[in-house]
Amino acid sequence: MLDSVRGFGRLALMACALMAAACSQTSNKAPEPRAEFNIGWSIYAGWMPWPYAQQAGIVKKWADKYGLKINIVQVNDYVESVNQYTAGKLDGVTVANMDALTIPAAGGKDTSAIIIGDYSNGNDGIMLKGADTLAAIKGRQVYLVELSVSHYLLARGLNSVGMKLSDVKTVNTADADIVGAFATPEVTAAAAWNPQLSAMKETPGAKQVFSSAQIPGEILDLLCVDTATLKANPNLGKALVGIWYETTALMQRQDAEGKAARAAMAKLAGSKPDLFDGQLATTYLYADPKAAVAATSSPALITTMTRVRDFSFSKGLFGQGAKSADAVGMSFPGNKTLGDANHVTLRFDPSYMQMAADGKL
Amino acid sequence: MRWVNRRIGRGSSVLLGAIPILLLVLVYLLIAASRHAANPSDKIMPLPGDMADAMSALLFQPDQLSGQLIFWADTVASLQRLGTGLCLSALSALLVGLLLGVLPPVRATFGPLVTGIAVIPPVALLPILFIAFGLGETSKVALIFIGIAPFMIRDVAAHIIALPREQIVKAQTLGASSWQVMLRVALPQAMPRLIQAVRLSLGPAWVFLISAEAIASDIGLGYRIFLVRRYLSMDIILPYVAWIALLAIVMDMILMWFSRRFFPWAHGASH
Numbered sequence: 174m175l176d177s178v179r180g181f182g183r184l185a186l187m188a189c190a191l192m193a194a195a196c197s198q199t200s201n202k203a204p205e206p207r208a209e210f211n212i213g214w215s216i217y218a219g220w221m222p223w224p225y226a227q228q229a230g231i232v233k234k235w236a237d238k239y240g241l242k243i244n245i246v247q248v249n250d251y252v253e254s255v256n257q258y259t260a261g262k263l264d265g266v267t268v269a270n271m272d273a274l275t276i277p278a279a280g281g282k283d284t285s286a287i288i289i290g291d292y293s294n295g296n297d298g299i300m301l302k303g304a305d306t307l308a309a310i311k312g313r314q315v316y317l318v319e320l321s322v323s324h325y326l327l328a329r330g331l332n333s334v335g336m337k338l339s340d341v342k343t344v345n346t347a348d349a350d351i352v353g354a355f356a357t358p359e360v361t362a363a364a365a366w367n368p369q370l371s372a373m374k375e376t377p378g379a380k381q382v383f384s385s386a387q388i389p390g391e392i393l394d395l396l397c398v399d400t401a402t403l404k405a406n407p408n409l410g411k412a413l414v415g416i417w418y419e420t421t422a423l424m425q426r427q428d429a430e431g432k433a434a435r436a437a438m439a440k441l442a443g444s445k446p447d448l449f450d451g452q453l454a455t456t457y458l459y460a461d462p463k464a465a466v467a468a469t470s471s472p473a474l475i476t477t478m479t480r481v482r483d484f485s486f487s488k489g490l491f492g493q494g495a496k497s498a499d500a501v502g503m504s505f506p507g508n509k510t511l512g513d514a515n516h517v518t519l520r521f522d523p524s525y526m527q528m529a530a531d532g533k534l
Numbered sequence: 535m536r537w538v539n540r541r542i543g544r545g546s547s548v549l550l551g552a553i554p555i556l557l558l559v560l561v562y563l564l565i566a567a568s569r570h571a572a573n574p575s576d577k578i579m580p581l582p583g584d585m586a587d588a589m590s591a592l593l594f595q596p597d598q599l600s601g602q603l604i605f606w607a608d609t610v611a612s613l614q615r616l617g618t619g620l621c622l623s624a625l626s627a628l629l630v631g632l633l634l635g636v637l638p639p640v641r642a643t644f645g646p647l648v649t650g651i652a653v654i655p656p657v658a659l660l661p662i663l664f665i666a667f668g669l670g671e672t673s674k675v676a677l678i679f680i681g682i683a684p685f686m687i688r689d690v691a692a693h694i695i696a697l698p699r700e701q702i703v704k705a706q707t708l709g710a711s712s713w714q715v716m717l718r719v720a721l722p723q724a725m726p727r728l729i730q731a732v733r734l735s736l737g738p739a740w741v742f743l744i745s746a747e748a749i750a751s752d753i754g755l756g757y758r759i760f761l762v763r764r765y766l767s768m769d770i771i772l773p774y775v776a777w778i779a780l781l782a783i784v785m786d787m788i789l790m791w792f793s794r795r796f797f798p799w800a801h802g803a804s805h
Contacts, residue, residue: 256766260578275765281575316669316750320764344669345761346750353661354750359668460601490765492577518575 183247184197184214206405209242213263214411215251216453218367219394220267221438228437231423235415238322239408243416251348252276258397265413268269269322272480273397275490279501285403285520286408288417295386295455298370300360300379307382310341310362316354317364319345322392325484327364329391330383331524346473355379367452368444386455390468391477400520402493410525412463415534421460452503462530469523470506478503478511546555580769588769604758611754613781615671616743619678623739624732626679627686628713632724634687636716648691652684656742660749674746680733681742692729694720726800729793733786740782 214223226232229243236243247261248254259277267290268276277284301309307330317323328338341362346354348365352372355363365373374381383501385392396413403410424434432446439449459465468474485491486498495501502517504510511519528534542550566579579767580588592605600607633640634648657679663680667673697720705719747756755774795803 252764255765259766272765279575280577280766281573316766319761342752343752344752345757347748347760350749353664354669357664357668359670492575492584492765492767492769 178459206364207243207402208240210264210402210406210409211244211246212261212265212266212267212398213246213248213254213258215248215254216442216455217251217267217394218296218449219293219440219458221404221442221449222290222417222424223267224441225434225438226416228422228441229420229423229434231416231419234413237421238415239405239412241408243409243412245470249473250381258282258399261399263400264409265396268395268397270393270395270478271322271325271485273395274318274478274482274501274503274519275485277397278503279485279495280492281440281489281518282517283400283520285400285522286393286395286397287403287522287525288414289459289469289523289526290394290417290421291398291456291458292390292394293322293366293385293392293455294389294457295384296370297322297364297366298381298384299327299330299364300355300362300373300376301382302376302380304382306334306382307331308336310477311336312341313362314342314344314360315359315362316344316346316351318348318351320488320490321348323364324488325481326383326385326388326392328484329388329480333383341405356369367455368442368448371448371451384455393477393513407435411528411534412454413524414529418460418462418529421458425458425460451488462526465526466523466530469521469526474521475505475509475511480503482512577766578768580772582758584769585773586768608755608758609752609781611753612743612747615674615740615746615754616678619675619743620684620732620735620739622675622679623683623686623735624728626683627690627731628721628724628728630687631690631728632694632716632720633672634691635697635724635727636720637712641691641695645691648684648687651680652688654680654784656681657745660746669750674743674751677746678742682739685738686731686735689731690724690728692719697723722797723800726793726797729789729797733789736782736785740778744778 175466195199212223214220223245232243232245248257252272254263254266255268255272256267257263257274258268259280259282261282270286273284273286277380299307299310299315301307301313304310304341310331315327317327324343327341327343331337331340346363348369351363351365352369354360355365355373355376370381373379396417398409398413411462420434424431424438426434435449435453436446439446442449444452459468482501482503485498491498491500499512501519502510502513502515503519504517505521506523538769551796562579563582566581569576569579570581589605593603596602597604597607609661620642629642630648633642634645659680660673660677660755663676701719705715711719743754744756744759747754748760751757759771759774
């Protein structure tokens with residue numbers, strides 16, 4: 174509740190800040206090479222390597238190697254972090270594929286996804302009370318964060334049992350309030366992501382009837398950076414990829430050091446080590462750069478992004494001005510594009526991950 | 535002539551009042567235009583045309599799923615919640631305020647309770663409201679009620695307590711009972727004060743309404759703003775904020791007119 178009041182205030186504040194920022198923005202020259210960058214992150218199992226790397230000095234190590242300064246900035250509210258990136262306050266941000274498409278890319282900000290960090294492999298789910306199968310959702314009110322990946326998951330789930338979004342009624346519920354909402358007797362259906370999802374599973378009589386594990390690879394977590402900034406500063410991409418793979422290699426280790434790293438990440442996420450490990454178990458982490466490059470280059474990514482953009486367009490997420498799902502252009506490895514090829518604003522760029530795979534950092 | 539003595543006519547006061555607003559709009563347009571020159575699909579500062587496009591879909595095209603005209607459905611839903619909350623608050627403020635103000639025993643009994651409730655921040659009660667009233671309309675109206683009613687009750691009661699003692703004594707020498715003092719002396723004087731209290735409560739009432747709609751909702755002005763915030767759709771948010779401001783101003787003007795029309799004595803030179 175307080176969150177929403179604050180959210181509203183923040184919205185107003187942001188509008189003012191944006192106005193001020195807009196005033197100072199006089200021209201649209203190509204960015205000059207710079208030495209200091211801000212990368213935003215918000216709390217989610219797949220993104221905790223970033224603050225940990227900052228804390229453990231891995232960020233400084235790689236930034237120093239390339240003569241840069243990289244600040245890993247926490248933004249408490251996920252949507253806010255993506256909005257701040259879109260407004261140009263951050264040079265990069267951790268973001269899900271669907272939101273990267275609908276917020277910065279649809280807003281005309283040329284964005285490059287340089288790290289595919291993980292995909293949700295059960296971190297997002299649909300919960301029902303008093304039923305064991307998804308089919309029982311028909312006609313119910315489903316509480317979820319509308320227009321988020323939960324909404325996409327619901328559409329995919331319904332599709333898998335031959336239903337449409339119009340077969341249920343959705344009620345927009347803030348992610349901070351969804352656990353409390355699901356605890357009330359009148360709410361019998363909800364969709365959410367972790368850590369909220371694991372709390373909702375504790376509710377008596379509730380059962381998870383669909384999860385992102387049934388659509389593997391479709392809800393991706395990315396690190397996106399501003400394309401122009403990246404072009405002017407290729408070392409930024411190298412440093413970020415270096416930080417990422419050193420940290421994920423460390424957290425994958427089963428020895429004491431790996432355990433300590435995961436415990437530190439759990440603490441940074443405000444969670445407990447065993448709960449955090451549980452969330453990692455439903456997150457498929459691309460700790461190996463080769464696997465990440467393969468996933469980025471595979472045709473499956475284009476299929477996924479086609480589904481995601483068709484859903485986004487059908488929900489009006491490209492804005493009222495968009496006439497078709499092709500309005501926002503995306504590019505993939507191998508010169509493949511999706512949508513408007515003359516106006517590409519979301520680029521899946523595996524070249525930096527490839528450097529990590531080749532050991533050329 | 536000294537500035538303190540200048541009288542501003544009706545026409546020129548409208549003109550003067552419009553200048554800063556127009557300047558603000560102009561500054562916005564200039565910045566928005568420059569941003570769009572750099573990036574034609576800029577979402578952060580939409581041009582008036584973008585806003586008109588986005589809004590016309592909400593204003594005139596029925597939603598595929600519900601078949602409603604979204605903008606009007608949002609407005610009706612929000613005004614219903616707000617209206618119900620305001621009416622219930624005003625009624626209880628009048629009723630309880632009169633009893634507390636006129637009857638010292640009632641005041642001694644329930645005064646501390648009302649004060650106690652009034653100092654609780656209403657949003658802190660929200661999880662309790664959810665459990666007690668569910669996530670539907672009741673809890674949204676209840677949040678507005680709990681947010682503004684205690685303040686209004688205290689305001690009306692305090693106003694009645696402050697009425698000149700002579701009026702009460704005079705009424706009694708003319709043979710009035712407690713009941714008649716309440717109806718004939720206190721009630722008429724409480725009414726303009728009540729309207730004043732409603733006007734002052736409009737701002738908080740809107741805040742509580744929007745907050746409630748942000749939490750769990752499928753329709754309403756606040757719901758829409760928080761929904762499209764997810765994809766930074768300023769072309770919808772800005773017109774909605776302007777519309778909320780307009781609605782609030784119109785409501786305030788109606789209340790003002792009502793008060794002047796029916797209680798002109800409360801708006802004399804001394805007020």
